Amino acid sequence: xxxxxxxxxxxxxxxxxxxxxxxxxxxxxxxxxxxxxxxxxxxxxxxxxxxxxxxxxxxxxxxxxxxxxxxxxxxxxxxxxxxxxxxxxxxxxxxxxxxxxxxxxxxxxxxxxxxxxxxxxxxxxxxxxxxxxxxxxxxxxxx
Numbered sequence: 001x002x003x004x005x006x007x008x009x010x011x012x013x014x015x016x017x018x019x020x021x022x023x024x025x026x027x028x029x030x031x032x033x034x035x036x037x038x039x040x041x042x043x044x045x046x047x048x049x050x051x052x053x054x055x056x057x058x059x060x061x062x063x064x065x066x067x068x069x070x071x072x073x074x075x076x077x078x079x080x081x082x083x084x085x086x087x088x089x090x091x092x093x094x095x096x097x098x099x100x101x102x103x104x105x106x107x108x109x110x111x112x113x114x115x116x117x118x119x120x121x122x123x124x125x126x127x128x129x130x131x132x133x134x135x136x137x138x139x140x141x142x143x
Contacts, residue, residue, distance in 0.1 A: 045072035046133045062096040098133035
């Protein structure tokens, strides 16, 4: 009888641990995907928005604001997960020197957990990036 209780406890702990692994894996994969998507999309959109006429004329590196926003949303929409809806805030776009500030929040990503004592903790995963375009060695590609 004592050994059967140990067996039931091990099976129960196994089921609980598999649930926890699945829960944290889904949060981690979604968060990592969103962060990498934000980082790569921002960098690519900044390179797309470089004003080549200004660079060829006097060597200033600047980006076109409208072209950056258009390129960012196009690239983000191509690679975003279709299971989620996103809120995208573009806080700041400086044309010269090239700098952008973007925040992305996945709609419906609010997660809650219960701690000991019955208190519930709600948290939402958001990603924010402040990017500055550094072009010391990369501008040769555009000439």
